[in-house]
Amino acid sequence: xxxxxxxxxxxxxxxxxxxxxxxxxxxxxxxxxxxxxxxxxxxxxxxxxxxxxxxxxxxxxxxxxxxxxxxxxxxxxxxxxxxxxxxxxxxxxxxxxxxxxxxxxxxxxxxxxxxxxxxxxxxxxxxxxxxxxxxxxxxxxxxxxxxxxxxxxxxxxxxxxxxxxxxxxxxxxxxxxxxxxxxxxxxxxxxxxxxxxxxxxxxxxxxxxxxxxxxxxxxxxxxxxxxxxxxxxxxxxxxxxxxxxxxxxxxxxxxxxxxxxxxxxxxxxxxxxxxxxxxxxxxxxxxxxxxxxxxxxxxxxxxx
Numbered sequence: 001x002x003x004x005x006x007x008x009x010x011x012x013x014x015x016x017x018x019x020x021x022x023x024x025x026x027x028x029x030x031x032x033x034x035x036x037x038x039x040x041x042x043x044x045x046x047x048x049x050x051x052x053x054x055x056x057x058x059x060x061x062x063x064x065x066x067x068x069x070x071x072x073x074x075x076x077x078x079x080x081x082x083x084x085x086x087x088x089x090x091x092x093x094x095x096x097x098x099x100x101x102x103x104x105x106x107x108x109x110x111x112x113x114x115x116x117x118x119x120x121x122x123x124x125x126x127x128x129x130x131x132x133x134x135x136x137x138x139x140x141x142x143x144x145x146x147x148x149x150x151x152x153x154x155x156x157x158x159x160x161x162x163x164x165x166x167x168x169x170x171x172x173x174x175x176x177x178x179x180x181x182x183x184x185x186x187x188x189x190x191x192x193x194x195x196x197x198x199x200x201x202x203x204x205x206x207x208x209x210x211x212x213x214x215x216x217x218x219x220x221x222x223x224x225x226x227x228x229x230x231x232x233x234x235x236x237x238x239x240x241x242x243x244x245x246x247x248x249x250x251x252x253x254x255x256x257x258x259x260x261x262x263x264x265x266x267x268x269x270x271x272x273x274x275x276x277x278x279x280x281x282x283x284x285x286x287x288x289x290x291x292x293x294x295x296x297x298x299x300x301x302x303x304x
């Protein structure tokens with residue numbers, strides 16, 4: 001703030017250096033998740049850039065984009081949607097339909113729709129994005145692959161598991177080719193594929209995928225990493241679906257113990273694993289096992 005005050009005093013409000021300092025301050029607020037403060041600075045910058053540079057200057061358009069991001073992160077989706085629409089109209093006019101910045105804005109609109117649960121609208125926009133990315137960036141570009149993964153999510157959310165599976169298989173294949181078999185993004189995509197297999201009761205295929213994911217995460221991230229624990233949770237569910245009850249119970253018990261240590265007993269993920277563990281056992285077994293387990297947990301966390 002002192003730097004900004006000094007530049008305003010020396011150069012004046014409308015000088016490019018003053019405006020850039022304001023942009024830097026807004027970026028800092030945004031990184032600190034102070035979205036309301038970032039919004040206020042962006043509004044000031046936008047008014048100055050419209051006056052000094054004009055509506056269609058790329059810096060002006062970039063400021064509207066930043067403002068849209070700030071709205072979105074405050075849950076002001078209507079304001080964000082309106083700002084993205086303004087950006088998209090300007091970019092199509094100034095840069096053209098196939099410019100990467102234009103395509104990125106269309107993708108932001110799709111992301112906004114997805115966050116609102118407007119899956120059909122998001123699917124339509126992502127399909128448009130994918131066609132443009134394949135044309136402009138190529139099939140193997142990370143942004144193209146990310147869009148395929150997003151479409152897989154939308155298909156699954158709508159219960160279109162076969163379509164989701166096809167997209168997940170394509171995502172895994174592309175990420176294996178571009179990033180390698182053991183890249184975290186590849187492993188994450190494999191996990192998504194495992195979930196879709198389970199949705200379709202393809203339990204053997206789901207188990208194979210999730211066993212690979214769990215092995216990788218244990219080796220790379222450690223036993224107590226939240227992503228490793230999610231893999232344990234999913235493996236246990238798959239074993240339960242295969243009627244391998246004893247193994248499922250043992251795995252879920254270990255998952256609950258570790259989640260209590262790492263995330264805490266009241267964390268939603270801990271509660272999710274605990275509720276399944278409670279559901280799977282008989283009443284007598286549950287009472288004894290849960291009592292013993294919580295005594296171990298409380299001892300390890302220093303509460304006994």
